Amino acid sequence: MAASNSDGPPGGVATAFHREEIAGFRRALIGRIAAMGCVAVLITVLVPWPGPLYYYALLALFVLIGYAEYAVARAAWGHAWHQYLLTTIDFALLAFTLIYPSPMVAQDLPVPVTLNFGSFIYFFTLLAGLAYVYKPTLVLWGGVAGALSWSVGILWMMSLPGSVWTQTANPTTQEILDRFADPYFIDLDVRLQEVAILLICAGLLALAVGRARRIALHEAALAQQRANLARYFPRRIADMLAGSPRPFAEPRQHAAAVLFADLVGFTHWCEQRSPREVIAYLRAVHDDLAHIVFRHGGTLDKFIGDGVLATFGTPEPSETAAGDAIAAALAMVDRFNADRPNRHGAALPLSVGVHYGPIVLGDIGSRERMEFATIGSTVNVASRLEHATRDHGCAALLSGALVDAAAAEAARDQASWHGRLVPRGPIAIRGLSEPIAAYAITGPQETSRTG
Numbered sequence: 245m246a247a248s249n250s251d252g253p254p255g256g257v258a259t260a261f262h263r264e265e266i267a268g269f270r271r272a273l274i275g276r277i278a279a280m281g282c283v284a285v286l287i288t289v290l291v292p293w294p295g296p297l298y299y300y301a302l303l304a305l306f307v308l309i310g311y312a313e314y315a316v317a318r319a320a321w322g323h324a325w326h327q328y329l330l331t332t333i334d335f336a337l338l339a340f341t342l343i344y345p346s347p348m349v350a351q352d353l354p355v356p357v358t359l360n361f362g363s364f365i366y367f368f369t370l371l372a373g374l375a376y377v378y379k380p381t382l383v384l385w386g387g388v389a390g391a392l393s394w395s396v397g398i399l400w401m402m403s404l405p406g407s408v409w410t411q412t413a414n415p416t417t418q419e420i421l422d423r424f425a426d427p428y429f430i431d432l433d434v435r436l437q438e439v440a441i442l443l444i445c446a447g448l449l450a451l452a453v454g455r456a457r458r459i460a461l462h463e464a465a466l467a468q469q470r471a472n473l474a475r476y477f478p479r480r481i482a483d484m485l486a487g488s489p490r491p492f493a494e495p496r497q498h499a500a501a502v503l504f505a506d507l508v509g510f511t512h513w514c515e516q517r518s519p520r521e522v523i524a525y526l527r528a529v530h531d532d533l534a535h536i537v538f539r540h541g542g543t544l545d546k547f548i549g550d551g552v553l554a555t556f557g558t559p560e561p562s563e564t565a566a567g568d569a570i571a572a573a574l575a576m577v578d579r580f581n582a583d584r585p586n587r588h589g590a591a592l593p594l595s596v597g598v599h600y601g602p603i604v605l606g607d608i609g610s611r612e613r614m615e616f617a618t619i620g621s622t623v624n625v626a627s628r629l630e631h632a633t634r635d636h637g638c639a640a641l642l643s644g645a646l647v648d649a650a651a652a653e654a655a656r657d658q659a660s661w662h663g664r665l666v667p668r669g670p671i672a673i674r675g676l677s678e679p680i681a682a683y684a685i686t687g688p689q690e691t692s693r694t695g
Contacts (some may be wrong), residue, residue: 258458264460265378269317272376276310291346298346302337309334310373317377327382332389334370339393341605342366343401345523352426356401364438367394371446378457380450387446391439398435450520496605501569501646502618502626503542503598505576506551508634513592526550532579540572545618551630558605566600566649570642573598574664577685579638596640596685597630600649621675628673629682636668636684644681 280303287299313330316322342363345355367390374383402409408423409430415423423429507529513521530547537544537554541562545553554572557565573596580594601622629641645667670679 266314266317266379269314272373273310273314275376277307278411280307281372283366283369295348296384298348299341302341305337306334308472309337327379328385329376331374331382331386332393334661335386335389336365336393337366338370338390339397343397345499354406355404356407356430357427358630359401359430359435364394367442368445371442371449375449375453375456378453380454380457382451384446387443387450390442390446394435394439396441398430398491401430464570465645497602497620498557499565499601499649500555500557500561500603500618500622501565501598501600501649502603502623503537503552503554503556503569503573503596504551504627504630505594505596506548506630507580507592508595510550510594515656529580536572536575536579540568540575542568542572553623555603558603558618562654566646567653569598569600570650573642573685581639588632593639595630595633597628597633597642598640598646599626599629599643600646601625624675625673625680628675629671631681632671632673633684636671638666638668638684640685641668641671642683642685644683647681647683 247437284296292297294380298660309330313327316326316330333383343355343358345353370385371386371390380464401407406428408426408428408610409432415474421452517525529550530552533554534617535553537552540556541564542554542556543558545555547553554570556562556569562568576594576596580592599622603618603620603621603622605618625643629643633639633641642665664685666685667682668682668684671682672679
């Protein structure tokens, strides 16, 4: 990942947080361009012409350094030390700009006079720009780099001929005034205060950035949790569950629809294909099935080989669960059971079984690995209805309990599916003492189905 950082967050959160860091560098660049524009206006007003041309060139260098920091953050080859190096160059260039007079202004003034212009405050502009990137250590380093650069500049001034920086132990008022009136005088007490205040501000700003970083990490973790949940639940359910650390710790039971779907003849088809083709096909099929489940308000429980287990009316009960499950089954039949190869380059039909009844939802597994599970007789019946489609030569079998529940859902428009259901009479289901009523879905392909 670009601009790696050893103290960065692990796992998938790191990717989400890195995007925020890049966005921070982008905002910092925009802010820098705006700040340099404002400084250019000030220079135009305050510096005699053609002196501003010299400073315009330096301002362009500052913008270029800001762009380099943004480019490093985005680049695959970028590392953390690149950012610290560019920050050092940034503050060193600022110290040079503030201390070394413009050669384009014909003013025969001693160099230490520049200290009386109050230009040190520009260091805080660069320091504030570092707050955008969520790196407290980089903010601290900016303060240190600024303090060192300014100190080196002061030492250079002290080495110039005629510079004065010493004072008598107990100066008189007149001696103090004479020192301040001397253009070669360098007040080390003031310079020390400047460096100290810069470091203090860098520390305080680093604490604020550290807090902002923790908040950003928390938000990135929540976004990652929502993304993970969105693989199993519709978006609104995922958002609801993201705020709970263990939403399924307490088992719950209520009525819901359970759907099983499975590709017919997939095992035989795999024997004639390469592993790469098999995996690519499965991924595409799973993508289609998940899209259909989510589009109809269902929950993706799990992928089972070349099939899928989905539920409707979970994790919270729904007043349209049965009708939603029927609509999803119809969409799957229409999507996969046309008498032609589908968009994945194969013509494997899909068998579907759906049942409605009480289910139990909760976390199962060990402390090392937990899994959301849907269990109960309703799940078993749905699975056996799916297998029974081969014996009954149809694309899908729906239980009478499901159809009755959908008919009782007043909010559901039955016209969209009622005409495509064909009664198949009571069907014996292994594990049940009595046969159950079932309906077949008439689809594009209603031929003998084996596999």
